[in-house]
Structure formats: C-alpha cells, structure tokens
Amino acid sequence: MFNDIGPLELVTIIVLAVLVFGPDKLPKVIQDVMRTIRKIREFSESAKQDIRNELGPEFKDFEFEDLNPKTFIRKQLDNEELGLKEIRNGFDLKKEMAEVTDAVHGRDSEAPSSSSLPPASGGRVDLTKKPEGPGDDRPPFDMDAT
Numbered sequence: 001m002f003n004d005i006g007p008l009e010l011v012t013i014i015v016l017a018v019l020v021f022g023p024d025k026l027p028k029v030i031q032d033v034m035r036t037i038r039k040i041r042e043f044s045e046s047a048k049q050d051i052r053n054e055l056g057p058e059f060k061d062f063e064f065e066d067l068n069p070k071t072f073i074r075k076q077l078d079n080e081e082l083g084l085k086e087i088r089n090g091f092d093l094k095k096e097m098a099e100v101t102d103a104v105h106g107r108d109s110e111a112p113s114s115s116s117l118p119p120a121s122g123g124r125v126d127l128t129k130k131p132e133g134p135g136d137d138r139p140p141f142d143m144d145a146t
Contacts, residue, residue, distance in 0.1 A: 005013075021029050052062060065071050 017029070018026060048064060052059065055062060066075060
C-alpha cells in the first residue's frame with residue numbers, strides 16, 4: 001500500500017503524529033484509523049461481491065484488476081489461443097543480427113541465411129557499389145528536385 005514511502009518519510013510521519021496527537025492519544029488515533037481502513041476494505045469487498053453476483057455465473061472469474069489496461073493487454077497477449085508465444089519464440093533476434101553483421105562485414109555465417117537477398121559468388125552478399133554501366137540511362141537522383 002505504501003510502496004513509495006521511504007524510511008526517512010516514514011520517520012517524519014511518525015514524529016509529526018507524536019507531535020500533533022501526543023504520546024498518550026496516539027494509540028487511540030491509530031486504532032481509529034485502522035478500524036476505518038478495515039471498514040472501507042469490507043465495504044469495497046462487499047460491493048465487489050454484489051457486482052459479481054449481479055453479473056451472473058458466466059462472470060464468476062471476473063477480476064476488477066482486469067479493468068486496468070496494462071493488466072488486460074498483458075492477459076490477452078499471454079493467451080495461448082492466439083499462438084503469439086510460438087511466433088515470439090520463432091524469432092531469434094540475436095541470430096538474425098549476427099547474420100546481418102556477418103553479411104555487412106563480408107564474413108561467412110555459420111548457419112545458412114534465410115534472408116531475401118540473393119547470394120553473390122561464394123554465398124556472400126556483395127555490398128560493394130558497382131559503377132553504372134553504359135546501358136543505364138536513368139538520370140541521377142536530385143534531392144532538391146523533390
């Protein structure tokens with residue numbers, strides 16, 4: 001409940017409570033606060049139970065935490081029916097990046113690449129810039145003209 005309160009802040013709250021209420025009234029104030037918190041929790045739980053009862057038996061597993069958008073999306077993405085885990089496990093990003101790096105540096109990769117680039121001589125991808133041949137009549141690209 002108080003995850004974001006540090007030790008120094010907690011000590012400050014305790015000192016202020018002792019100064020404001022005094023050491024003789026502080027136990028009574030703490031009891032009153034705890035009783036109020038318990039009543040609020042009981043009211044909240046009974047309201048949740050009433051809503052579940054009104055929704056019917058098809059919503060017996062309904063959790064109010066599922067209304068949080070992050071929880072809802074996480075729950076839907078972990079759903080086994082979509083097959084997203086198989087797709088996610090099918091990608092090996094490190095392997096793909098290693099193959100691209102090997103291709104850029106002109107090294108042979110250990111595993112055969114399934115990339116869409118056609119292999120040049122010796123199974124390597126030729127990334128060198130080739131001079132334009134005499135049959136290429138395209139005008140050069142002018143960045144300022146577009």
